Amino acid sequence: MSMSESYKSIIKNGLWDNNQALVALLGLCPLLAVSSTAINGLGLGIATMATLMITNVVVSLIRRGLRAEIRIPVFVIIIACAVTAIELLMSAHLHNLYLVLGIFVPLIVTNCAIIGRAEAYASKNNVVAAFVDGLMMGLGFTLVLVVLGIFREVIGYGTIFRHADLMLGPWASQLSVTLFQDYNGFLLAILPPGAFMGLALLIALKNKIDKYLLSRIEVSQKISFKTTPMNIVE
């Protein structure tokens, strides 16, 4: 496989084929807890992405010195350090967001996707590839969080990007869109069951799209098979 092709497959894996939230079903605890609004999802997604990139790079850097029997505890130390560092820096420099996401940030430690990538990818690949893998896996996870957040927020509150100013500063309060005036809200979408239902719908949608794409490929293969003999006749 050529270099650019392998990066293409890393990107495709992270965003779609092996999406940590929709396919691997890893990291569901923070995913379900935080996706009640789009901004919450975005905040936790970015924090998770940062953690994934840091841990993937560090694990890849030390992969030659790593011994099989202690690799899991070493991964745990690296992940715990990265998350604690992110939590401290967030509390120091993005305090408003920290107040919203505070209790969920330590939860990143429990996100199996991170140790999963360290074990399955970063410990076997070079630093650049590991970095891209962390970025793409994190991005795929963030996208699911944001889409799920938008879905739950629209149904639950009738808005999109409410409290955007908590994360992006005062100017971002203009981003908040109220879709329905005098909407009383639909509680179920905001509570945990709404998270499960939303995630189930997203997974079903992804499977549907995959099936459709697969059938397209099969059809085009059949067509090309049929057309080949005709070409010969001509």
Added chain:
Amino acid sequence: MKQASLYKNIFTPGGLLAITALFGTGILFIINWHSSPYIQENERQVLLKSVNSVLDNVQYDNDILQDTVEVYDQIQLGHDSPSLIYRVRKNKQPIAAVITVIAPNGYSGQIQLLVGINTNNIITGVRVVKHKETPGLGDGIEKQRSNWIDGFLGKSLRNPKVGGWKVKRDGGEFDQLTGATITPRAIVGAVYKALLYFQTHYVDIFSDPDADI
């Protein structure tokens, strides 16, 4: 097991693990050293903002976060540990106090409140600091979700009159929230008790010898 393989199988990995842990601790030490002053200042600002939010139209000149007193009254303030009172003064004269109160009987447990009362026994604001009420129903008590909590502004023991310190469903003057009666009932009760406490302990609160003014 031979000595050499003992080293190889136990001490080398153990040593490597210890080095990793030490290294990680070192990095966290540096980051903590960098962030702790920012974090302290942020926390102070957050606290100051929430205390100020219950001091509507109160002009003061003391450092209210330092000028505090701890009192203990489980029946009227709901705490089973001492509760903090921020004392608000201008030209060293008491003008108001902010009392931390717990409403023990919320729909899902305790509701933590800040109640600001001026020296005329009139409420200058109430805010919910911490609660576990149902999202979408009971959480209308939060200022960022509805204006219900502003209904206490300007109220006192004489306004509304005796019997009025209840939610409307119980025959009082305070609105309940759509779909939630228990939560507002708990808060109305707690605020009323805080007013009673302030009226009877006014002198004690401001004459505390610990006063650091």
